[in-house]
Amino acid sequence: MLKAKVILVALGAALAVPQALAGATPEEDRKETVEYFKQMFPDVPFEEFVNGQYALNEDRRKQWESMQDFPPYEFAVAEGQEMFETPFANGKTYASCFENGGIGIRQNYPYFDTEKNEVITLELAINRCREANGEEPLKWKKGAIASISAYMASTSQGKPINIKVPDDPDALAAYQDGKEFYYSRRGQLNFSCASCHVQNPGKWIRADFLSPALGQPANFPVHRSKWGELGTLHRRFAGCNNNVRAEPLPAQSEEYRNLEYFLTYMSNGLPVVGPATRP
Amino acid sequence: MRKGLISVCLTTLALSATAPVFAEPTQADIDRGKELAYSRKDGNCLACHKMDDGKLTGNIGPELADMKARFPDRELLFKRIWDETQFNPMTVMPPFGRHMILSKQEINRIIDYLYTL
Amino acid sequence: MKKPLLAIGISLALSVPLVAQAGPKEDFQEVYSKAESTHQDAGTFQWTITSDRLKSAKSAADSGDYEKAVAMANEALKLAEESVAQRKQQKEAWRQVAIGN
Numbered sequence: 209m210l211k212a213k214v215i216l217v218a219l220g221a222a223l224a225v226p227q228a229l230a231g232a233t234p235e236e237d238r239k240e241t242v243e244y245f246k247q248m249f250p251d252v253p254f255e256e257f258v259n260g261q262y263a264l265n266e267d268r269r270k271q272w273e274s275m276q277d278f279p280p281y282e283f284a285v286a287e288g289q290e291m292f293e294t295p296f297a298n299g300k301t302y303a304s305c306f307e308n309g310g311i312g313i314r315q316n317y318p319y320f321d322t323e324k325n326e327v328i329t330l331e332l333a334i335n336r337c338r339e340a341n342g343e344e345p346l347k348w349k350k351g352a353i354a355s356i357s358a359y360m361a362s363t364s365q366g367k368p369i370n371i372k373v374p375d376d377p378d379a380l381a382a383y384q385d386g387k388e389f390y391y392s393r394r395g396q397l398n399f400s401c402a403s404c405h406v407q408n409p410g411k412w413i414r415a416d417f418l419s420p421a422l423g424q425p426a427n428f429p430v431h432r433s434k435w436g437e438l439g440t441l442h443r444r445f446a447g448c449n450n451n452v453r454a455e456p457l458p459a460q461s462e463e464y465r466n467l468e469y470f471l472t473y474m475s476n477g478l479p480v481v482g483p484a485t486r487p
Numbered sequence: 488m489r490k491g492l493i494s495v496c497l498t499t500l501a502l503s504a505t506a507p508v509f510a511e512p513t514q515a516d517i518d519r520g521k522e523l524a525y526s527r528k529d530g531n532c533l534a535c536h537k538m539d540d541g542k543l544t545g546n547i548g549p550e551l552a553d554m555k556a557r558f559p560d561r562e563l564l565f566k567r568i569w570d571e572t573q574f575n576p577m578t579v580m581p582p583f584g585r586h587m588i589l590s591k592q593e594i595n596r597i598i599d600y601l602y603t604l
Numbered sequence: 605m606k607k608p609l610l611a612i613g614i615s616l617a618l619s620v621p622l623v624a625q626a627g628p629k630e631d632f633q634e635v636y637s638k639a640e641s642t643h644q645d646a647g648t649f650q651w652t653i654t655s656d657r658l659k660s661a662k663s664a665a666d667s668g669d670y671e672k673a674v675a676m677a678n679e680a681l682k683l684a685e686e687s688v689a690q691r692k693q694q695k696e697a698w699r700q701v702a703i704g705n
Contacts, residue, residue: 239704396652397581454649455650577701
C-alpha cells in the first residue's frame with residue numbers, strides 16, 4: 209500500500225512538467241505503464257496481469273479457481289462456434305471475412321484501418337461481415353455477438369496481444385483520443401477510468417475489488433456473475449460510465465472504439481485469455 | 488414540550504438557511520447525517536471509507552475516526568467535502584457540493600454525524 | 605429520495621407567486637430548453653442525473669404540474685452547467701494522472 213502511494217507521489221512530481229514529456233509515443237506510454245504497475249505490484253509476474261483481481265487477491269483467486277472446472281461461458285462458446293461455422297443465406301461464412309479464416313486472430317484486434325480511417329474492433333468486424341453478406345447486424349453488447357467473439361477469442365488463447373499504431377496521423381489521433389478518454393474525469397461522481405484502475409487498483413470500492421488497467425481487455429468477452437451471461441468490452445465501458453453517473457456512449461461509437469484501441473495497446477505482449485469470468 | 492418545538496424550529500431554520508448554521512445538532516440531525524453518509528444514492532461514504540459500524544467498506548480513502556480532533560475547523564471540513572479537488576487535485580473523492588450530489592444542508596448533517604466519530 | 609422532495613418543496617414555496625404572474629408554461633419552456641441545450645453542450649461529458657431531471661421535468665409538464673416541472677428543469681440546468689464546466693476543465697486536467705504524457 210505504502211509503496212503504491214510513493215509511486216503516485218513520484219508520478220505526480222514527474223507530471224509537474226508535462227510539456228517536457230509531451231509527444232510521447234504509444235510505445236513509450238506502454239513501457240511507462242508496465243513499469244508503473246510493476247512497481248505498484250512487484251510480486252505479480254507480468255503475464256498474471258491478465259487475470260485482474262485474481263492476480264492481486266488470494267481469496268478472490270481461490271473462488272475463481274474453483275469455478276474453472278465448469279466455466280459458465282462454455283455453452284456460449286460452443287454456441288458461438290456453431291454460429292461462426294453456419295453459412296449465411298448466400299452460402300459464405302464468417303471465415304471468408306477474416307485473415308486465417310478468423311482462427312487465432314483475436315490478438316490483432318482492434319486495429320486501425322488506414323483506408324477507412326477508423327478503429328476496427330472484433331465485434332465491428334463481425335457485424336460488418338454479416339452486412340457485407342446480406343445479413344442483419346447483431347446487437348452489440350451481449351447475446352450472439354458475445355458468443356461469436358468468445359469463440360474467436362478461445363481460438364486465440366495464449367497468443368500475445370499485438371496492437372499496432374501505424375505511422376499515420378489519424379491512427380495516432382485515434383490512440384490519443386482513447387488515452388484522453390481513459391484519463392478524463394466524467395459524470396457527477398467525477399471519476400475517470402484511471403481514478404480506479406490506475407490510481408487505486410488492489411483496493412476495495414465497497415465490496416468490489418479494483419483491477420489494474422494493465423491486462424484488462426485480455427479477458428473479454430467476459431462472463432460476469434452480476435450479468436449472469438457474457439458481455440462485450442463496450443458493455444463494460446457503458447456500465448463503468450453509468451456507475452459514475454456519466455451518460456454512457458453507444459457501443460461501438462468512435463469514442464469507445466478509440467478507448468479500446470488505447471487500452472488494448474497498453475496490454476501488448478500479454479496473452480489473450482478471453483473469454484473469462486469476473487464477479 | 489416547548490423545548491422540542493424550539494429544536495424543530497431550529498432544524499427547519501438550519502435546513503432553509505443558505506449559509507451553514509452551526510447550532511448544536513439534535514439526535515435527529517445526527518441520525519439523518521448517518522443515513523446520508525451510508526446511503527448509496529447520497530454520500531455513499533462507505534464505498535471508500537471505513538467508519539463506525541459500516542460493513543463491507545472500501546479502503547480507497549482513510550478511515551473516518553476521531554473527526555473532531557482531526558478536523559477541528561468545521562468550515563474547513565465542510566469545504567473539503569464540498570470539493571476536495573480544491574485541496575488535492577489528484578483525489579478521487581467526488582466534489583459532493585460542487586457537483587450537487589449533496590446539498591449544503593445535507594453536508595452539514597453529515598458533519599454533525601462525523602463529529603460523533 | 606428525500607432530496608428531490610425537499611427541493612420540490614422549497615421551489616414550490618419560492619416559485620408559486622412568480623409563476624402565477626409569468627405564465628407557468630412559458631416559464632417552463634424557457635428553462636427547459638436552456639437546460640436541454642446546455643446538456644447538449646456537455647458532449648461526451650453528459651451526466652445521467654441531468655437526463656433524469658430533464659425527463660422528470662418533461663413528464664411533470666405533460667401532466668400540467670408546472671411548478672414541479674420548473675423546479676426539475678432548474679435543477680437540470682445547474683447540473684448541466686457543472687457537466688459543461690467539467691468538460692472544459694478536463695481538456696487539460698486529464699493529464700494530471702496520465703502515465704507517459
